[in-house]
Structure formats: C-alpha cells, structure tokens
Amino acid sequence: MTYYLLERPRTLVSLTHFSDEYESAKSSISEDLSILKRTFQERGIGLLETIPGAAGGAIFTPYMLKNEAEDFVASLINAIDDDTRVLPGGYVYLSDLLGQPWFLKRIGRLIATQYLKEPIDAVMTAATKGVPVAQSVAEELNVPFVIVRNDTKVTEGPTMSVNYVTGQSQRLEKMELSRRSLPMGSRVLIVDDFMKAGGTIRGMASLVKEFEGQVVGAAVVAEGRVENRVIEDYTxxxxxxxxxxxxxxxxxxxxxxxQIFSNKDEA
Amino acid sequence: MTYYLLERPRTLVSLTHFSDEYESAKSSISEDLSILKRTFQERGIGLLETIPGAAGGAIFTPYMLKNEAEDFVASLINAIDDDTRVLPGGYVYLSDLLGQPWFLKRIGRLIATQYLKEPIDAVMTAATKGVPVAQSVAEELNVPFVIVRNDTKVTEGPTMSVNYVTGQSQRLEKMELSRRSLPMGSRVLIVDDFMKAGGTIRGMASLVKEFEGQVVGAAVVAEGRVENRVIEDYTxxxxxxxxxxxxxxxxxxxxxxxQIFSNKDEA
Known part of the structure; x- marks a missing residue:
C-alpha cells in the first residue's frame, strides 16, 4: 500500500482497489490507512487524506516540512557557495547539481510544497537547463510538463510562438511550444533553474496566455541579483x-x- | 522503512541505521526486512538484498518483470501508434509522452532493468529531448546524469568537445560536455529518446572515450528504421x-x- 500510494501522488485511490488487491475487508484497509497516515505525518513524508463514502478512498500529497526544507536549502547553499562556480555574465554553474537525483527529488518536493493547495494541470519550463527541474516538480505533482524552446526543431510539429524582451539586455527573442503539448486553458506552474531579471519567465507567462491558460505561479532554484526585475511574484x-x-x-x-509548514500538526 | 528504501535505490542502508531510527532490536529489523523482501518480490517491485555482518545492511534494486514490461510496452505502442505523430524526415512526435511522469517512471525502470547487474557511474544523453529519459533512468539507478549539447552556452564553463558524423546525412557536427559534469574514467550508460542511424549515440560514445570512460550500454525509447545503422549493440x-x-x-x-525476468523467482 505504501509503494502504491507513493507511486501515485495527488491521485484518489479507491478503498475498493485496495480491498480487491489485498483481499482484505474495507474496515481493515481503513485501519491500515490510519496507521499510514500517522506514520507519513510523523515522518514528514506527506499528507494522506481519506475520503469516506462509496466514491471515497485515499489521496497522498507529498510535502516537505520546515525543518527538512531548511536543512535541504542549507545543503544546496553549501554546494553552490563555491567561487569556482562563477561564470561570466553573472551566471552560475549548476548543471552538476541539476543532474543529481538526490538534489532534484528534494528540489521538486520543496517547490511542489509551495503549491500544495493549488490545482495545477501542467508544469512549463524553458529548454534545456530547466528540464530536470520541471520533471522533478511534475513528478511530485503527478502532472505533465512541457518544454518551451528558443530554436525551432523540425521534430516538434506545429508550434505556437511569442516574441519576448529579455529582462536585462532588452533584446527581442522568440520562444515557442509545440501546439500539441499543452491543452488550451491549462493551469500552469512555470519553473526554471536560474532567474536573473525574469524575462524568460515573463515570456513563458505570455505563452501560457496564448494557450488561453492561467499562470498558477513561478518558481526557480536560484535567483541572481538584478536591479530591474521584471516579474514580482515568484518563489x-x-x-x-x-x-x-x-x-x-x-x-x-x-x-x-x-508556504512551508513549521511542524507536522499544521499540515 | 519501505519509504526509506524506495527513496534510496541501489544504496546500502545499514541495519544500525534502521535500529537507531526506529528504536528496535536488529533482530526485529531483520525480520521486517524479510517480510519486505518477500512483498517486493511477490509484487514485482524489486530486489531487496540483505548483507549480513557488521558492515551489512539492505540494498533495494528496483526492476520490472516480464509481464509488467510487456504490458507497459504495449501501452507505449498504443500511445505512439497514431498517424498524426508522423513528422517530416522520418521523425515521430513523442514530446507529449516524454513529459508524462507515468510513462517516464516506467521507461526509466525498464531501461534500468536491462543493466541490473552492471555497475554504472553516470547516465549520458543529448539535449534536449533525451533529458527526461536520462533523468528517469538516473533516478532508478541513483546516479547522476550529464547532458551533451550541440550548441555552446556560456553558462556551462569549460567543455570537452568531439566532432562526429551524423548517421544518415553524413554531416560533420560537434558536440560538447562541460568538463566539470563527468569525472574522468566513469562507467557510462548512454540513453536517448529516438535513434535513427545512431550517429548521435556514436558521437556520445567517442565523448565518453575523451573522458577516459567506458560505455556500459546504449538505450533508446524508440528506434526508427534505417538501412545503415552505425551502432550495433543497443536496447x-x-x-x-x-x-x-x-x-x-x-x-x-x-x-x-x-534482460527481463520471466517471473519473480528468477530475479
């Protein structure tokens, strides 16, 4: 049951499924779920909600509590705080960290925790370095992710594109997304690895509008220092x-x- | 314990860790591990090996059994077998599937199962569409993944590059990898989303050699039909x-x- 629930975050699993699968009475499944709920809560793994009634079941929503979040961000800071990571133009080398499952899983869980109560249909990012972040967040939310590109590739099929102004250098660029990859009217969470002024994120937000969707939020692993940030609301x-x-x-x-819970009782 | 082991595939967790964490005697931890081992095996979740002795503990290796693999590949075929996916040049639109956590997790597990007994230090792929595949495989193997690029980005720092000949059109191209992202002498598994003649994979293999590493294998989600495949050994x-x-x-x-086990007893 633990394995089954962990594999399907934010999905309602019916009591009937468990009672058929494990050949047990629904009452004993309910008891086991209460034990799991307590264990998940005590260990800060996530929220296990049980919904009563014929159409009921259990939904597992992974989260990260404040203590674990602080420890994780401290280890992230410790890994990034290295002068050899400084690259020309105010950029920072992060590719090694964004290729490690240990960091990615926790980045995904921490960003997903920020939007615990929000319905989200898809995660959007910009190629190439945002992709691992998007995949990690999408896995925790159990929704698809889509990749916006600066270059047209023949293998994408028909695309929708927007022009956008980069935040700092004020150049005009173009970004596009395969029409097929995002349903019209989706609720979208935008993520990226690194943000300077935020021009790329603002560009993605306008692309979401072209798809008649709604931006739920924007989250990045690292933000740099700039004087003229073009977006206000981000994590x-x-x-x-x-x-x-x-x-x-x-x-x-x-x-x-x-949006981080201080302790297990608030969640 | 289930959660802890699932989060750390292919990692030795000491009995002492569990007995400290759960304040239980090592003997009862051992008993619980035997129950978990049987459950994981019966449900086709993976192999739980217990290593006796003072330096011992438990290692969880996820795998996919033949039945589940066949069912999954059938659902993959069902999703891809759609004439509207045909793109010019013999390419196939796969981005929607490679953005869905459900497919990605199973792709990762199935590819990792092919290399169950092989020590692997890193997964390598080519930007951009191979990235989700690499991340999924790396997560199951619990090793880092690295991304090879065709374009130089200032944000990568010093790189190592090779020239390679594309398989079908016989053009000369260049690919490169940040020096910092892959330690010299690594054992590397190469993965990608789609393979035609295999020129990109051959290029990545020569890049592994530049890093004095060894290619453990090459695996792709989909292979197209070509007359002149340039690599022989792939999955x-x-x-x-x-x-x-x-x-x-x-x-x-x-x-x-x-390399797929027909039933739970072979594994």
Missing amino acids: SLVHVETNNENGVISVTPGNYQK | SLVHVETNNENGVISVTPGNYQK
Missing part, C-alpha cells in the same frame, strides 16, 4: 550574488518560506 | 516505421527483452 530556493571582478560568490536562502 | 523499447508518402506509422516492440 526562489536560493539567492545568489556573484562579483565578476574578484569572482566571489555569496549564496543565501531564497524567499521559499511563504 | 530499444519500441521500433517505429513511418511512411512519409502516406503518413502511416507502424509500431512494434523493440529488442528490450534481452
């Missing part, structure tokens, strides 16, 4: 400042604590 | 043939059955 896990002249990096926690 | 989940003139697609199982 970041860490804040990074780099100094190109002496190549020094400074990393602090981002603004992620908006 | 594919499905085989796709498209006819550009009438836009008809035909999908059959790939060669994935090399």
Whole structure:
C-alpha cells in the first residue's frame, strides 16, 4: 500500500482497489490507512487524506516540512557557495547539481510544497537547463510538463510562438511550444533553474496566455541579483550574488518560506 | 522503512541505521526486512538484498518483470501508434509522452532493468529531448546524469568537445560536455529518446572515450528504421516505421527483452 500510494501522488485511490488487491475487508484497509497516515505525518513524508463514502478512498500529497526544507536549502547553499562556480555574465554553474537525483527529488518536493493547495494541470519550463527541474516538480505533482524552446526543431510539429524582451539586455527573442503539448486553458506552474531579471519567465507567462491558460505561479532554484526585475511574484530556493571582478560568490536562502509548514500538526 | 528504501535505490542502508531510527532490536529489523523482501518480490517491485555482518545492511534494486514490461510496452505502442505523430524526415512526435511522469517512471525502470547487474557511474544523453529519459533512468539507478549539447552556452564553463558524423546525412557536427559534469574514467550508460542511424549515440560514445570512460550500454525509447545503422549493440523499447508518402506509422516492440525476468523467482 505504501509503494502504491507513493507511486501515485495527488491521485484518489479507491478503498475498493485496495480491498480487491489485498483481499482484505474495507474496515481493515481503513485501519491500515490510519496507521499510514500517522506514520507519513510523523515522518514528514506527506499528507494522506481519506475520503469516506462509496466514491471515497485515499489521496497522498507529498510535502516537505520546515525543518527538512531548511536543512535541504542549507545543503544546496553549501554546494553552490563555491567561487569556482562563477561564470561570466553573472551566471552560475549548476548543471552538476541539476543532474543529481538526490538534489532534484528534494528540489521538486520543496517547490511542489509551495503549491500544495493549488490545482495545477501542467508544469512549463524553458529548454534545456530547466528540464530536470520541471520533471522533478511534475513528478511530485503527478502532472505533465512541457518544454518551451528558443530554436525551432523540425521534430516538434506545429508550434505556437511569442516574441519576448529579455529582462536585462532588452533584446527581442522568440520562444515557442509545440501546439500539441499543452491543452488550451491549462493551469500552469512555470519553473526554471536560474532567474536573473525574469524575462524568460515573463515570456513563458505570455505563452501560457496564448494557450488561453492561467499562470498558477513561478518558481526557480536560484535567483541572481538584478536591479530591474521584471516579474514580482515568484518563489526562489536560493539567492545568489556573484562579483565578476574578484569572482566571489555569496549564496543565501531564497524567499521559499511563504508556504512551508513549521511542524507536522499544521499540515 | 519501505519509504526509506524506495527513496534510496541501489544504496546500502545499514541495519544500525534502521535500529537507531526506529528504536528496535536488529533482530526485529531483520525480520521486517524479510517480510519486505518477500512483498517486493511477490509484487514485482524489486530486489531487496540483505548483507549480513557488521558492515551489512539492505540494498533495494528496483526492476520490472516480464509481464509488467510487456504490458507497459504495449501501452507505449498504443500511445505512439497514431498517424498524426508522423513528422517530416522520418521523425515521430513523442514530446507529449516524454513529459508524462507515468510513462517516464516506467521507461526509466525498464531501461534500468536491462543493466541490473552492471555497475554504472553516470547516465549520458543529448539535449534536449533525451533529458527526461536520462533523468528517469538516473533516478532508478541513483546516479547522476550529464547532458551533451550541440550548441555552446556560456553558462556551462569549460567543455570537452568531439566532432562526429551524423548517421544518415553524413554531416560533420560537434558536440560538447562541460568538463566539470563527468569525472574522468566513469562507467557510462548512454540513453536517448529516438535513434535513427545512431550517429548521435556514436558521437556520445567517442565523448565518453575523451573522458577516459567506458560505455556500459546504449538505450533508446524508440528506434526508427534505417538501412545503415552505425551502432550495433543497443536496447530499444519500441521500433517505429513511418511512411512519409502516406503518413502511416507502424509500431512494434523493440529488442528490450534481452534482460527481463520471466517471473519473480528468477530475479
């Protein structure tokens, strides 16, 4: 039962399914679910809600509690806070961390926790480095993710495109998304690995509008320091400042604590 | 315990960890592990090996048994076998499937099962569409994945590059990988979404050699039909043939059955 629920986050599994599968009475399944609920809560694994009645069942929503979130962001800061990561143009080398399942799983869970109560239909990101972040978040939310591109590839089929202005250098760019990959009217969470002024995110938001959808929020692993941020409402896990002249990096926690439960009883 | 082991595939967890964490005697932890081992085996979830002795513990290796693999490949074929997926140039639209956690998790598990007994240090893929496949496989293997690119991005830092000849059109291309992302001498599994002649995979193999590493194998979700395949040893989940003139697609199982256990007792 634990395995089955963990594999299907945010999905209603009917009591009937469990009682058929394990050849047990619904009453003993209910008892087992209460034990699981308590265990998941005590260990900060997630919320197990049971819905009574004929159409009822159990829904598992993974989350990350404040303590674990703080420990994880501290380990993220520890990994990023390394002067050799400073790249020209205020960028930071993150690809090694964004290729490690351990970090990705926790990044996905922490970002998903920020939108615990929001219905979300899809996660959107920009190619290529946002993809692992999007996949990790989508896995926790159990929804599809879509990849917006700057270059047209013949293998995508018909696309919808928008022009957007990059945040800092004010260049005009074009981004596009395969028409087929996102249903019209979807509720979309935008994610990316790194945000400077936020031009790419603003571009994705306008693409969501072209698909007649709604932006639920925007979340990034790291935000850099800029003077003219073009978007206001976003979540970041860490804040990074780099100094190109002496190549020094400074990393602090981002603004992620908006929606984190302090302890297991609040959730 | 189930949650803890599922979160850490292919990792030795010591008995001491469990007995400290759950304040239980090692003997009762051992008993619980035997029950879990039987359950994981009966349900085809994976192999739980227990290693006796002071340095011992438990290692969980997820796998997919033959029946589940056949059912999954049938559902993959069913999803791909749709004439509207045929794109110009013998390509097939797969991005929607490669953005769905349900498919990705199973693709990852099935490919990882092919290399159940092989030590693997890293998974390698080519940007952008191979990334979700690489991430899914890396998660099951619990190793990092690295992304090879055709375009140089300033945000990658120093890179190592190779020239390679594309399989069908015989063009000379360049691909590169951030030096920092792959340790020298790694044992690498190469994965991708779609393979035609195999030029990209051959290019990645030569890049592995530049990093003084060893190619453990190559696996793709779908292989197309070509006359002049440039690589011989690979795993594919499905085989796709498209006819550009009438836009008809035909999908059959790939060669994935090399290393799949027929039943729970073989594993």
